[in-house]
Amino acid sequence: MADRILRKKISSSFKLHGFTLRADSCTYLVEQFEPLDEGEFELWLEKLIDHIQNQRLSTNVVELKAVELAVRDCASEQQQAGEDVFCVISAFDVPRFNFNPDIKKYEPAPKKEHSLFDNADAKAQLFRDRFSLIKQLTERHPLFKPSADDSQEKFKIYPIEHLLSSARKLTKIITMGLFSQLKVGMFHLEDPTGIIQLDLSETSYHVGLHAENCIVLAEGWYEDKIFHAKAIGFPPAETADVSRAYLGSLNMFGGDSRMANKSNKALQKTLRENKDRIMVFLSDLWLDQDKVLRKLQVLFEGLSSYPPIAFIFMGNFLSTKPESNQAEQLKFHLRSLADLISSYPNLLKFSKFVFVPGLADPACPNILPRPPLPKAVTEDFELRVSNAIFTTNPCRIRYCTQEIIVMREDIMSKLCRNTVHYPTTGNIYEHFAKTLLSQANLCPLPLSVRPIYWSFAHAMQIHPAPDLIVVGDTLSTFKTSHAECQVANPGSFAKNNFMFVAYCPGTKQVDESEITD
Structure with missing residues (x-):
């Protein structure tokens, strides 16, 4: 394919998708695509633009660095389809991401050396990250997500500081927090804004194994700095x-690829x-x-x-x-x-x-x-x-x-031993699965356990x-x-x-x- 025609086709395809290629980016792609025939060129160009669209670009002008990264991702994807269909990922190699509340997106955490014996800030961050993850999963569930459709009843989650700042009785309140026992026999609910004591004398429990250290939704009424929980359950799990x-x-x-493998057609074919x-x-x-x-x-x-x-x-x-x-x-x-x-x-x-x-x-x-x-x-x-x-x-x-x-x-055994309320109905294995998926965590138990x-x-x-x-x-x-x-x-x-x-x-x-x- 002639250099001029190839350059025009590449530039036009990017413009159709709302991108503008810099001259050096276009030259680089011409060099990459020149050996390909017409059919392969169309296929690879489509893949490349998909990868560019999945990058978080600050403008619609595509720099050379972004193009090189997309080409590497495409090549890596092809190599995985041919060779690396089976991959074992160490727990110490699982990527870490931080949630950015401004753009409501996950971003790779800054790379730093993590020690097995880190300082106390790491322990506090552990609980903040868990709460942040489950809170956003819950808030985008249809029952809690605001919408223009008034026909379906919506629920609002109140932060604990809202309850603590109120001097009057509050009824029909739903709050979310870490289920903890700060004193023997005295349970509390914690979130990043505060801690509140729970009255569990008339509480009914939904499906799951409600152990300490789990993040739960509590429904009830608040008076005199005590939350009287009528019902406690887990946040809804997300598919x-x-x-x-x-x-x-x-x-x-985790793994070598920057992109999730679920949509990889070559791997789907291998499967x-x-x-x-x-x-x-x-x-x-x-x-x-x-x-x-x-x-x-x-x-x-x-x-x-x-x-x-x-x-x-x-x-x-x-x-x-x-x-x-x-x-x-x-x-x-x-x-x-x-x-x-x-x-x-x-x-x-x-x-x-x-x-x-x-x-x-x-x-x-x-x-x-x-x-x-x-x-x-x-x-x-x-x-x-x-x-x-x-x-x-x-x-x-x-x-x-x-x-x-x-x-x-022996996580199920430990959850059963440490649950505040052992289920009397239903299949215990279903309670266990609900607990893990609702907590989005393999081990929602106290660190002492x-x-x-x-x-x-x-x-x-x-x-x-x-x-x-x-x-x-x-x-x-x-x-x-x-x-x-x-x-x-x-x-x-x-x-x-x-x-x-x-x-x-x-x-x-x-x-x-x-x-x-």
Whole structure:
């Protein structure tokens, strides 16, 4: 294609979309598009303009820097479609974003070194970020979002400072805050504007496990500095589709791409072509027990003719209590697992083996996020099993356009123990899923119950909601869903009749499975 014609076509296409190209930007694109034929040129130009539209440009004049960034994004997207369809994201690599209330958009947080032992400001910021996220999700829900349609009843959330500043009785009030117990037996509600004491003597509770540290909506009346709660419930959970309508193509899940992968047509095609392949999730894989290895051999034997995308193994990987030689024991038993995997060439070649550590595995404290197993323990295994990935707890997995969050923690057990009101009706698993999705957080518990590194609390967020959350709890195996997000628990493989969960990303089907005698 002639240089002059190519330049004119590029410039015209940008003008049709409301952009003006600088001369150096147009010259750069001519150099990039010159080797392409007519069909490829049209396709790539359309992709490029889509990426430019998703950038936050201050004017309609497109600078060279923005064009170069869009070209890199297009190239990266193509490479991912061809190679990187399976990606494991460490909790320490999850991107951090700040909400800008002026433009009502999320922006990448300034890059800085975060320490595992940050100062006290990081702890305060943890709660501010959680409240800010849930507040904006709630305010854009149809029940709380103002509109010109008067036919539907709307609700208003009052900040706590509004209640504290009133000298008269207020009725039919809805407020939102952090559910906390500042004194034994005395509950309070906190938001960034103040703290108010709660009277829970006549309170009814909606669906969910209402533990301390959860952010709740309280409905009732206020008098004499006490809020008398008639009802307490969780903020409404937001589906991923609604979230992405506000977020656009912003990638908040993590990974190399700046753009979210949901709309990547090449990855969607790859997913359709592999619609029958599955992922296998096992928890409490005690490698020091012979029966566990025998059952694992049965599983490998059954799947070897059609290898899964990945086996996700969650700890703890030893049945014994932590001892001084725990690391050496685990290293030895990982060698036995490598021997077993090596006897199935198909699995060795085509399946990934992802290891998510339990909190009793060596050699880290009982704090989330938990780093991967030490290199000294895993190096022999990695030499023999090239597709092994040792990652953090929790971690994130992206397969094509599917987003999965994995965490090994007895979180449901702890929520049940710490809830202020244990549900007497409904399915407990549905209460659990509602709690996680409404809180947009994997671990909405007091830090004294479930310690978290303050600077990496954003890795526990669930926003936008993924396709699947897998929680390795020692309770029995279950699957449920809420807000179009599936929640599953494989249960303890060693203690729960060798149960596991199989997930088919192509059809979004979750199956509870068991290896019988």
